[in-house]
Amino acid sequence: MTESETLMKSLGVHIDPGALRLALTHRSYAYENSGLPTNERLEFLGDAVLQLVVTDYLYSTFEDLAEGELAKLRPALVSTRALARIARTLGLGPHIRLGTGELRTQGAEKDSILADTMEAVIGAAYLSNGFETARSVVLRLVTPLLSDKEAMTAGKDWKTTVQELAAARAMGDVRYMVEDFGPDHSKSFRATVAIGGTPFGQGTGTSKKDAERDAARVTVEELTSGRGEADILTLVLDRYLPAAE
Missing domain, CATH: 1.10.1520.10 (Ribonuclease III domain)
Structure with a gap:
C-alpha cells in the first residue's frame, strides 16, 4: 500500500x-x-x-x-x-x-x-x-x-471572553501582569488577570501568550461560576452530550 x-x-x-x-x-x-x-x-x-x-x-x-x-x-x-x-x-x-x-x-x-x-x-x-x-x-x-x-x-478565545464579561459588568479595564521564572534556555511564565485593578485568575505557560490565555480561562471560570451565566461550551457539553451518549 x-x-x-x-x-x-x-x-x-x-x-x-x-x-x-x-x-x-x-x-x-x-x-x-x-x-x-x-x-x-x-x-x-x-x-x-x-x-x-x-x-x-x-x-x-x-x-x-x-x-x-x-x-x-x-x-x-x-x-x-x-x-x-x-x-x-x-x-x-x-x-x-x-x-x-x-x-x-x-x-x-x-x-x-x-x-x-x-x-x-x-x-x-x-x-x-x-x-x-x-x-x-x-x-x-x-x-x-x-x-x-x-x-x-x-479553540476558545478566553481573552476575548474576559473582555466581554468585564465590559458587560462595567468592571473596568482588563490588564495582564506577566512574570517569568526558570533558566534562560527553559523559561516559564506566570500571568495574572487584573480587572479594574482587582486580581482574578492566574495561569502558567511556556510563553507569555499561553500564560495569559490560561489566566484568562481561570478568570472566565471564576466569573461564570453561577449556573445562569455558564460558558456556552460547557452549557452545550452538559446539555447535549450525556443524552447523545
Whole structure:
C-alpha cells in the first residue's frame, strides 16, 4: 500500500492522486522545487466547505441555541488547534511535502501547517467527489470533537471572553501582569488577570501568550461560576452530550 493509499484509508475516501499530492504540497516545498503549485488554493476551498458543513450541522443539531451561541460554538470545531488535532489522529504530518527549512524545524508537527493542510485535503476531497462526500468526511472527522471537552475548549478565545464579561459588568479595564521564572534556555511564565485593578485568575505557560490565555480561562471560570451565566461550551457539553451518549 502506497503512502497516499494509507492516508486515503485513514480519511475513508478516495481522492484523485494529483489533487491529493497538491493538497500535501506546502509552499516551502514548492519554492524549493521550481515554483510548483502550492496547496493554498485548495486550503481556501476546503475552509469554505468546512465552514458550511459545520455551520449547517450546528444549526440543525442545536435547534434551541441562538445565533450568538452558535457563533461561539463553531470556532471550537474549526480552530487551528482542532484541525491540527484531527490531522494528528489521521497521521497526516509525515505525508506533507515540506521544504528543508520546515523539515529542520519539524514543520510537520506545527499546528498551523497541519491545520492548513487538513483544509487543503478537505478541498481535494470536494473536488474529487463532490459536496456530499466531502460533507460526510468533514462530519466524520469533526463531530467527535463535540464529546471531547479538551478539544472543545482548546479553540476558545478566553481573552476575548474576559473582555466581554468585564465590559458587560462595567468592571473596568482588563490588564495582564506577566512574570517569568526558570533558566534562560527553559523559561516559564506566570500571568495574572487584573480587572479594574482587582486580581482574578492566574495561569502558567511556556510563553507569555499561553500564560495569559490560561489566566484568562481561570478568570472566565471564576466569573461564570453561577449556573445562569455558564460558558456556552460547557452549557452545550452538559446539555447535549450525556443524552447523545
